[in-house]
Amino acid sequence: MDVLSDVIAVMRTGQPRSALVGWRAPWAQAFAAVPGSAGFQVILKGPCWLVRPDAEPVALAVGDVVLRPHGRGHTLADSPSTPPAPACDPDDPGALRRVAFQGDAPDTVTLCGGYRLDAGRAHPLLxxxxxxxxxxxxxxxxxxxxxxxxLLAGELERPRLGTDAIVPALLDTLLLHILRAWIEQQVRRQPARGATGWAAALNDAPVAAALQAMHRDPARPWTVGSLAAEAGLSRTPFARRFTGLLGQPPLTYLTWWRMTVAARLLRESDAPLSAVAADVGYTSEFAFAAAFKRRQGAAPGRFRRASAAGQPEDHVG
Incomplete structure (x- = not known):
């Protein structure tokens, strides 16, 4: 997969949630803060406001899309002055549908939803x-x-055969398109020189080529020189460019990515440790176990047993 697709595959956990919700004025609905999640709103009909603590209200119009990527609470309302109803329970998939207006045609219709993100494997892009x-x-x-x-609004409004499979796929597609649009927006806003961070890196052809190579084949015995060759640069300018954009040397990111891939394999497969080690570029199971423990705080076997038992990753060590 490409880098952005890998980012989503690594961070996402569980099933995303979504609902079509209609509102009639006056209305205001609070959405609770949910650590380890990202929430979105798409305005399908009528204007409304997004209200956040310690920030100016944001006017939203039909067609606007908003993403709250860090799980902070917020309120949607017909007016910033309307008192909000109690926050929905984010773990109750029917909560949003129960607050939907059931009478006459609503003034505002929103497509609401959220994604669960695993804090233990959050990509630096987040x-x-x-x-x-x-x-x-x-x-x-x-x-x-x-x-x-x-497409998503149509499936939620008129569920049919296959909707249960189509909706999660469309929600993942929606998240990718939102992130892609944000990255493109950042590149347009930033000057060509001096921009840093993941948006700049993914739009910098040499650095993006090296990142793509690492994600495509994490098992390959990469060196700074071989990654520089993928980038089409000599060794020193490449290392300087990569570190300048992402704040870490290329081999530091490579090790992080290998351990992140290994953690996913340990959670989601029963492959022997030797196979997991080989898949992320280690010929020695002992060397892999030592590197994994430094990154995750637990040996691979213990990590796998804790994951199977549903123990939170930040309590494995």
Whole structure:
């Protein structure tokens, strides 16, 4: 997979949630803070406001998409002054549907939802994301995102055969399109020189080529020189460019990515430790176990047993 697809595959856990919700004025609905999650809102009909603690209210219009990538609480309302109803229970999949207006045609319709993210395997890209990603509707901009929203809204409004399989796939697609649009937005806003972070790195051809190579084949015995060759640069300029954009040397990121892939394999497969080690570039199971314990705080076998028992990763060590 490409780097952005890998990021989602690594962080996402469980099933995403979504619902179509209709509102009639006056209305205001609080959405509780949920650590380890990302919530989104898509405005399908009528204007509304997004209200956050310690921030100015944001006016939303039809077609706007917002993502709260760090699980902070917020309120949607017809007016910033409307008192909100109690927050929905984020672990109750029917909560949003029960607050939906059931009478006459609603003034506002929103597509609400959220994703569970595993804090133990959060990709550095997540730390670069702002508290709020707001993608205003613009004619002709982000057509794939708009098409995904239309498909998702249609499935939720008229469930049919296959909806239970289609909706989670569309939700993952929606998240990818939101992140892709944000990355493109950042590149347009930032000057060509001096920009840093993951948005800049993924749009820098040499660094993106090296990242893609690491993600495509983490088992390969990469060196700074071989990664520089993938980037089309000599060794020293490549290392300087990679570190300048991402704040860490290329082999430091490679080790982090290998251990992240290994953790996923240990959780999701019963492959022997020797096979997991080989899949992430270690010919010695002992060397792999030592590297994994440094990163995760537990030996691979113990990590696998704790994961199978449902023990939180931050309590494994």
């Amino acid at each position: 730390h670069d994301l702002p508290e709020l990603i707001h993608l205003p509707a613009h004619l002709g901009r982000h057509p794939e995102l708009r098409a995904t929203v239309d």
